[in-house]
Amino acid sequence: MKNLKKIILPVAGLGTRFLPASKSVPKEMFPIVDKPLIHFAVEEAVLSGFKEIIFVINNFKQSIIDYFDTSSNSSKELLKKNKSYIKHINKIAKKNVKFHFVYQKRPKGVGHAILQAENIIKKEPFAVIFPDDLIKSKSPCILQMMKMYRKYKSSIIAVEEVSKKDVSSYGIIDYSKKINSIYKIKSIDEKPSLKYAKSNLAVVGRFILSPSILLHLKKIKPGYGNEIQLTDAIDSLLIDEDVFAYDFNGERFDCGSKMGFLKATIDFAKNHSQLKKEFLNYMRTNKF
Numbered sequence: 001m002k003n004l005k006k007i008i009l010p011v012a013g014l015g016t017r018f019l020p021a022s023k024s025v026p027k028e029m030f031p032i033v034d035k036p037l038i039h040f041a042v043e044e045a046v047l048s049g050f051k052e053i054i055f056v057i058n059n060f061k062q063s064i065i066d067y068f069d070t071s072s073n074s075s076k077e078l079l080k081k082n083k084s085y086i087k088h089i090n091k092i093a094k095k096n097v098k099f100h101f102v103y104q105k106r107p108k109g110v111g112h113a114i115l116q117a118e119n120i121i122k123k124e125p126f127a128v129i130f131p132d133d134l135i136k137s138k139s140p141c142i143l144q145m146m147k148m149y150r151k152y153k154s155s156i157i158a159v160e161e162v163s164k165k166d167v168s169s170y171g172i173i174d175y176s177k178k179i180n181s182i183y184k185i186k187s188i189d190e191k192p193s194l195k196y197a198k199s200n201l202a203v204v205g206r207f208i209l210s211p212s213i214l215l216h217l218k219k220i221k222p223g224y225g226n227e228i229q230l231t232d233a234i235d236s237l238l239i240d241e242d243v244f245a246y247d248f249n250g251e252r253f254d255c256g257s258k259m260g261f262l263k264a265t266i267d268f269a270k271n272h273s274q275l276k277k278e279f280l281n282y283m284r285t286n287k288f
């Protein structure tokens with residue numbers, strides 16, 4: 001398998017769980033204190049060494065394109081006046097990363113969204129980050145996975161243990177072998193009931209995938225929610241290739257849910273360089 005250079009961020013979802021706020025502001029632009037979710041995802045990709053980032057968007061998400069456009073007059077003025085903004089943007093801008101924006105015209109699932117990037121991916125392996133899954137870790141989660149990819153030379157997906165009551169909300173793996181934090185996958189079932197779940201190891205929004213996955217995305221039928229599910233395509237890929245799951249080091253916040261978003265906001269506020277002292281004092285004073 002070739003070196004990894006390209007990464008997909010599927011951000012064409014409608015964000016219905018955050019209505020009415022997400023009607024005019026994409027949920028990926030919701031801030032965790034002072035940085036939008038999409039920024040964390042791009043930063044993770046850039047710090048992990050990716051050279052091309054492919055955003056799969058819809059027609060209502062122009063603000064994502066605008067956010068990363070540092071050539072506009074407004075961006076230039078902000079760069080002059082705000083040192084914090086400069087620091088955040090320079091982490092990305094100095095890496096000379098190429099951005100692509102492709103469109104998913106109708107919401108047909110994450111698998112369908114990834115297919116929209118086929119002409120850019122071509123026949124190369126690639127990674128995927130779901131910005132909804134914000135992962136706080138010393139080493140970027142996708143970078144951890146790249147090390148496993150080099151070792152096993154196979155597709156790698158991130159997993160974590162979830163409570164039994166939550167298995168029906170995730171893709172759940174079954175595995176044949178475990179070596180430390182790596183599992184050799186036997187199958188993946190998208191959102192199974194607890195009765196039929198083979199484990200409590202849930203698929204998390206980080207993937208490194210063989211280009212063969214594109215063929216399987218084309219041939220599978222719509223699955224859960226009548227959508228093209230990436231997990232179904234990975235389950236199909238297992239017929240031809242080994243796929244491994246990696247239990248990553250880090251803490252995940254499910255920012256696709258209101259509670260997960262609130263937890264992330266509180267956690268990052270408690271550790272914010274400018275706000276930490278005042279925020280913790282507020283929490284203590286109000287006995288939270």
